[in-house]
Amino acid sequence: MSVKIQAVKGMNDILPGDSDTWQFFEETIREWAASYGYRNIRTPIVEDTSLFVRSIGEVTDIVEKEMYSFEDALNGDKLTLRPEGTASCLRAVIQHNLLHAGPQRLWYMGQMYRHERPQKGRYRQFHQVGIEALGFAGPDIDAELLVMTASLWKRLGLRNIELQLNSLGTSEERARHRDALIRYLEQHQAALDEDGKRRLYTNPLRVLDTKNPALQDICNAAPKLADYLDDASRAHFEGVQALLSACDIEFSINPRLVRGLDYYNLTVFEWVTTELGSQGTVCGGGRYDPLIEQLGGKPTPACGFGMGIERLLLLIQEQGVATPDAAPDVYLVSQGQGIGGYVFQTAEALRASGLKVQQHCGEASFKSQMKKADASGARFAVLIGENEVGAGEVTVKPLLGQGEQQRVKIQQAAALILQ
Numbered sequence: 001m002s003v004k005i006q007a008v009k010g011m012n013d014i015l016p017g018d019s020d021t022w023q024f025f026e027e028t029i030r031e032w033a034a035s036y037g038y039r040n041i042r043t044p045i046v047e048d049t050s051l052f053v054r055s056i057g058e059v060t061d062i063v064e065k066e067m068y069s070f071e072d073a074l075n076g077d078k079l080t081l082r083p084e085g086t087a088s089c090l091r092a093v094i095q096h097n098l099l100h101a102g103p104q105r106l107w108y109m110g111q112m113y114r115h116e117r118p119q120k121g122r123y124r125q126f127h128q129v130g131i132e133a134l135g136f137a138g139p140d141i142d143a144e145l146l147v148m149t150a151s152l153w154k155r156l157g158l159r160n161i162e163l164q165l166n167s168l169g170t171s172e173e174r175a176r177h178r179d180a181l182i183r184y185l186e187q188h189q190a191a192l193d194e195d196g197k198r199r200l201y202t203n204p205l206r207v208l209d210t211k212n213p214a215l216q217d218i219c220n221a222a223p224k225l226a227d228y229l230d231d232a233s234r235a236h237f238e239g240v241q242a243l244l245s246a247c248d249i250e251f252s253i254n255p256r257l258v259r260g261l262d263y264y265n266l267t268v269f270e271w272v273t274t275e276l277g278s279q280g281t282v283c284g285g286g287r288y289d290p291l292i293e294q295l296g297g298k299p300t301p302a303c304g305f306g307m308g309i310e311r312l313l314l315l316i317q318e319q320g321v322a323t324p325d326a327a328p329d330v331y332l333v334s335q336g337q338g339i340g341g342y343v344f345q346t347a348e349a350l351r352a353s354g355l356k357v358q359q360h361c362g363e364a365s366f367k368s369q370m371k372k373a374d375a376s377g378a379r380f381a382v383l384i385g386e387n388e389v390g391a392g393e394v395t396v397k398p399l400l401g402q403g404e405q406q407r408v409k410i411q412q413a414a415a416l417i418l419q
């Protein structure tokens with residue numbers, strides 16, 4: 001016997017027992033995005049490596065150590081499996097000149113790839129839903145994204161996901177803060193860890209994003225970006241907060257929230273739960289006004305977010321959210337010579353009436369077919385034997401609870417089951 005081949009580490013199969021919840025989630029997303037006027041965009045999973053280096057930034061976890069990059073064996077092109085969706089979405093928008101038609105509200109859903117240490121809520125292939133609103137400058141669209149996300153938690157039946165907000169200001173404001181921060185961190189250089197020392201001059205803001213408990217005091221006392229924001233940035237941030245309050249959406253301001261990617265400005269946010277251990281961020285995003293121009297498009301304000309589907313599904317499981325039943329309505333049991341055509345026609349007629357029908361296939365005794373019907377979770381068995389065929393009828397037998405079996409015409413059967 002040859003050796004069994006396993007899936008690649010950190011990349012999961014989604015099997016039928018779990019895919020029911022995935023489909024419930026995906027359908028909820030489609031309806032939700034459409035209800036806010038967002039349209040779907042689909043881009044390739046592979047892009048030029050330079051797209052991600054240019055957008056995400058050289059000095060980020062993703063570009064430094066998490067990308068699946070390779071050379072195309074046929075022509076030597078440098079390619080990367082997408083680690084997130086914003087860069088690809090913007091590349092497509094710019095390439096096809098979509099902004100020519102005005103602002104765009106877009107969404108997508110799909111696999112992302114990051115070479116991380118696999119653990120609960122962290123995988124090497126994972127899935128994100130992404131939303132991007134392009135061409136809107138005001139705080140109202142930032143608020144729309146947050147109101148929208150809050151509504152999604154409700155639609156999914158999720159609780160205890162908290163919103164944290166921060167403003168990263170403009171690049172000039174950040175530069176002034178950065179100078180002050182470097183001066184402050186230099187005074188504490190000896191106490192920093194390896195990452196901290198390495199980032200002190202390359203990306204000092206990210207030093208504050210550390211999860212190292214030994215550095216928390218130093219980080220807490222560091223100069224705050226909020227003190228370096230000018231009036232316009234402050235007004236934008238206050239505008240977002242006022243709209244959230246008007247919509248009764250609770251939030252807290254987390255001055256340490258800087259996000260892992262370089263391209264953000266002004267509003268940034270994360271939705272966080274304490275119910276998934278250290279993988280508690282289920283959604284993160286913000287405004288990235290400079291990015292479209294940086295990728296070769298006309299300067300256009302933009303904001304968006306990505307959410308991790310696996311983490312949300314873990315939360316659905318953790319919180320015991322009831323998801324729709326995937327069992328068939330009907331299990332079709334049949335026995336008799338030459339009745340196959342009648343059985344197929346009946347199954348199709350029941351399906352045409354809106355029922356989910358699982359038809360028994362293969363030779364089996366009546367008793368064993370009934371066992372399969374019970375195991376299928378169907379609410380009804382529909383039985384067909386030679387007598388039924390002669391009369392143009394079927395027998396409808398309730399499987400859950402009491403109820404008598406009845407012999408009826410095919411069309412009546414559907415009505416009976418749908419009651």
Ligand code: ATP
Pocket residue numbers: 084114116121122123124125126127128259260279281282283284285306307308309310311
């Ligand atoms: P983290 O700090 O947890 O590594 P991140 O800041 O790298 O998250 P983003 O780039 O903002 O994550 O991606 C948006 C969302 O995608 C995250 O909030 C998370 O829910 C999900 N996500 C990110 N990386 C992974 C992963 N390796 N496996 C599963 N989900 C992920």
Ligand code: MG
Pocket residue numbers: 061260
């Ligand atoms: Mg990460």
